[in-house]
Amino acid sequence: MKITLPAMLGVAAMVLAVLGAPALARGGKAGAHAVAKGARHIQVKPAARLKAKPGARLAKRKAAPGRTPAARHRAYSPQQAKMAALRSSAVLILDPAARQVLYQKNAGAVMPIASVTKLMTALVVIGAGQALDEVLTVSDADVDRLKYSSSRLRVGTRLARSTMLHIALMSSENRAASALGRHYPGGTPAFVRAMNAKARELGMQRTRFVEPTGLSSLNVSTPEDLARLVMAAQRQPLIRRYSTDPDHTIAQGRQATRYRNSNRLIASPGWRIGTQKTGYIAEAGRCMVLHARVQGRAVVMVFLDSHGKYSRASDANQVRSWLVRARR
Structure with a gap:
């Protein structure tokens, strides 16, 4: 048929x-x-x-647990596909004037912050109104017995409080930060209480400090909280000056010790940085916070737990390039 x-x-x-x-x-x-x-x-x-949009698979893989689909799409839109490749585990990019979040990844995650702690140390020292020309002595109590990190600041060295603050901010000198806390009225315990009180005053609700150097992994915060800290630090001329100074030389007896800035971006001609601080301990990874100007616009950048020695600077350069393209 x-x-x-x-x-x-x-x-x-x-x-x-x-x-x-x-x-x-x-x-x-x-x-x-x-x-x-x-x-x-x-x-x-x-x-x-259907072909996935650029960055969609990265978004699915890297999105933090508990984030909504809408939030994931905002963070990994096609225009931000390259931003998804940032090597920092937590990131916040903020326009401080408009209080507008330009980009975020795990911005509410509570994490160790290493020597970024020293920005709060500086705020407390300046806020206490102690004489900056008072001479402080580095003692055995300032030696790191938590991580056993090295220091170029010898026990017995006597420096002005301003110099201690200078090398703590610029070169992340741990013994200097410890000496600053120890010479606070009431000693280090009172200094730590003042650090936590200042954090609450700034609205840093998920931040906790246990010591002034950042060597302890119990010093924790979030990118959102650290953005508040950076904005407060930016309002202090002394912190702006000391944290961005390329180098500084101190005298230890008859010897001169030259300190250099721990942030390699300070030497880059393409950057205009107002305030910065880097940090590293194993538990925190590579950390960096910045208050900078990009194309005439003030921007706060927070990078936590970046993987690789130069990755935090690479992430910052990538964000800067993205912001430059976005302004064209």
């Missing part, structure tokens, strides 16, 4: 009516096979797979 085209189409329609959409929904191949049983001369191709 000769089967006409209308008859073939009729058979196909009956099969589709019986099977319904679910047969096709179970997968293209399953649906095609079901139709082919009733009408072997009719080919039904599987539905074409």
Whole structure:
């Protein structure tokens, strides 16, 4: 018997009516096979797979637990696809004038902050109104017995409080930061209480300090909280000056010790940095915070737990390039 085209189409329609959409929904191949049983001369191709937008797979893999789909799409839009490759685990890019978040990744995550702590140390020292020319002595109590890190500041060295603050901010000198806390009225315990009180005053609700250097992994904060700290530090001329000074030389007895800035971006001609601080301990990874101007616009950048020695600077350069392109 000769089967006409209308008859073939009729058979196909009956099969589709019986099977319904679910047969096709179970997968293209399953649906095609079901139709082919009733009408072997009719080919039904599987539905074409939609191509993922650039960065979509990265977004799915890197999105923090608990974030909503809408939040993931905001952070990994096609225009920000390259930003998804940042090597810092937590990032916040903020326009401080408009209080507008330009980019964020795990911005509410509570993490160790290493020597970024020293920005709060500086705020407390300046806020206490202690004489900056008072001479402080580095003692055995300032030696790091938590991480056993090295220091170029020898026990017995006597320096002005301003110099201690200078090398603590610029070169992250731990013994200097410890001496600053120890010479606070009431000693280090009172200094730490003042640090936490200042954090609450600034609205840093998920921040906690246990010592003034950042060597302890119990000094924790979030990118959101640290953005508040950076903005407060930026309002202090002494912190701006000391944290961005390229180098500084101190006298230790008859010897001169030259300190250099721990942030390699300070020497880069493409950057205009107002305030900065870097940090590193194993638990925190590479950290960096900045208050900078990009294309005439003030921007706060926070990078926590960056993987690789130069990755935090690379992340900052990548963000800066993105902001420059966005302003064109």
